[in-house]
Every structure is written in structure tokens, then in C-alpha cells.
Amino acid sequence: MALPSQITVKELDPTFAEMAAVSFRLAGDGVELTPRERILLNLTADVCEQILGMPYELHVRAALDVGLDADDLRELLRFISYDSGYPAALAALERLAEVEREHGLPGPTGQSHQVNANGTGSPLPSAMRAEVRALDPGLADYMDLQSRIRAGMSRISVRERAFATMTVDVLYQTLQESFRAHVGRALGAGATPDEVRAAVRATAPFGMTRTWRALNVLDALLAEREEQERQEAGVA
Structure with missing residues (x-):
């Protein structure tokens, strides 16, 4: 049995299929993002929105087509679970295993990272850790744990993780502290402002108005960063 394809979508409604195809194509158009990055973002959106039917199967198929494997997909789900929420990621993991079984796809090999659950410290920036600890020590401990147990992940790049x-x-429209931190991580991993903008724009097929709001916030963050760099260059 074959995975769903665009032909399957056309059978449901050819006009809808055309609308969706041109929309996803335009939102992901350009050279700023790689095909691999685009499909990782689509899968992340599926988890957040709990879109685990045909769209998820189409994205799993697309992921395999661009060279991602079952271990890569599981690392993505493990990685985003602290932001998407563990229940949402677990539902996507269960569905992924079903898709693999139903369609005879290669399953995971078991390659993974070591979970440092009993360690101490965190790779999070010290200023961020201090800010959260001042807000709520219990949440700070939880954030330290989440960052620490992901420290060994390597199948998904830092840039991909940031996107x-x-x-x-x-x-989720969490466009304050976490969005600022994640945009900073993407830029720190070498992404350009145009590439960061493209990553945000790629979310448009999942809800254009949220993307619109996020781009407004991103513009302000990038302008603030540019002004800060200009001031630092002037001091230097």
C-alpha cells in the first residue's frame, strides 16, 4: 500500500489540491531554506497542530524523499517535545510508528543520544537561567533538565533545531521570551536575517494570521539587534 500522494488529495477535491499546492510552494519558495529544513518545519507544525492524518503522512513521505530517516524523525520529535509539549510529541511518535508499519517503511535503528537526566547544570545561557530562576526556581530546574537531556543530540543541526x-x-504565538531566544539561536548558528524570515514565512500555510503577527515581532527583534550591533561597532 502506497503512502498518500498529491494524487490522493486531488481525488478528494482537485480545486483544494491546487490551492494547497500553490500555497505551500509559494510559502517555501526561495533559496533561503533547504528542502530538508522545510520538511522539518512542516513536521514540527503537524505536531503542534496535531495534524496526524493524511498531511502528516505526506510530510513523512517527503522527509524520506529528502534523505531523513526514522532515527532523524524521532530525534526531531524528542527535541521539540519540551516546546510542543510531551503529549503532542508522543501522539506524533505513535502515529509515525503506525505509518511505518502500515506502509512497510524502514523503522528506527535505535541510534540515539545519551539522556543526562541525573546530571547538573545546563547548556542554556547563564543570563537566561538567572532570569528564569528569579521568576520561579522550580521552572528553572525544569528548563535546566530539558536542555541538559537534549545536549547530546546531533542528527538535527543547531540551525534546524532553532528553526x-x-x-x-x-x-503557539509564544512571541516574547522564547521567540527572542530561538531567533538569537538561529542567528548564532549562522542563519541570516533573510533565512530567519523565510523560516517564519514557511509557517503561513498552517495559519497566515499567526505568521503575520510573528513577522511583525521578528522585524522589531532584527531592528533591535541591528541597532545594538551598530552601537557596539561605534564604541569599538
Whole structure:
């Protein structure tokens, strides 16, 4: 049995299929994002929105087509679970396993990272940790744990992870502290402002008005960062 394809969508409604195809194509158009990055963002959106039917199966198929494998997909779900929420990621993990079984796809090999659950400290920036600890020590401990147990992940790049968490922010409209941190992570991983903008714009097929709001916030963040760099260059 084959995975769903665009032909399947056309069978449901050819006009809708055309509308969706041109919309996704335009939102992901351009050279700023790689095909791999675009499909990772689509899968992240599926988790956040709990779109685990045909769209999710189409995105799993597209992920395999661009070279992602079952281990990569599981690392993505493990990584975003702290932002998407563990229940949402678990539902997507269960559905992924079903898709693999139903369609005879290669399953995971078990390659993973070591979970440092009993350690101490955190790779989070010290200023962020201090800010959260002043707000609520219990939440700070939880955030430390979440960052620490992901420290060994390597199948999904830092840039890809930053774009994925930005996608969660756009869809959940958490456009304050976490969005600022995730945009900073993407820029710190070498992404350009245009590439960061493209990652936000890629969320438009999942809800254009949320993308619109996020781009307004992003503009302000980028302008603030540019002004700060200009001031630092002037001092230097």
C-alpha cells in the first residue's frame, strides 16, 4: 500500500489540491531554506497542530524523499517535545510508528543520544537561567533538565533545531521570551536575517494570521539587534 500522494488529495477535491499546492510552494519558495529544513518545519507544525492524518503522512513521505530517516524523525520529535509539549510529541511518535508499519517503511535503528537526566547544570545561557530562576526556581530546574537531556543530540543541526523551535513559537504565538531566544539561536548558528524570515514565512500555510503577527515581532527583534550591533561597532 502506497503512502498518500498529491494524487490522493486531488481525488478528494482537485480545486483544494491546487490551492494547497500553490500555497505551500509559494510559502517555501526561495533559496533561503533547504528542502530538508522545510520538511522539518512542516513536521514540527503537524505536531503542534496535531495534524496526524493524511498531511502528516505526506510530510513523512517527503522527509524520506529528502534523505531523513526514522532515527532523524524521532530525534526531531524528542527535541521539540519540551516546546510542543510531551503529549503532542508522543501522539506524533505513535502515529509515525503506525505509518511505518502500515506502509512497510524502514523503522528506527535505535541510534540515539545519551539522556543526562541525573546530571547538573545546563547548556542554556547563564543570563537566561538567572532570569528564569528569579521568576520561579522550580521552572528553572525544569528548563535546566530539558536542555541538559537534549545536549547530546546531533542528527538535527543547531540551525534546524532553532528553526523548529521558532515554528513552535509562531504556531503557539509564544512571541516574547522564547521567540527572542530561538531567533538569537538561529542567528548564532549562522542563519541570516533573510533565512530567519523565510523560516517564519514557511509557517503561513498552517495559519497566515499567526505568521503575520510573528513577522511583525521578528522585524522589531532584527531592528533591535541591528541597532545594538551598530552601537557596539561605534564604541569599538
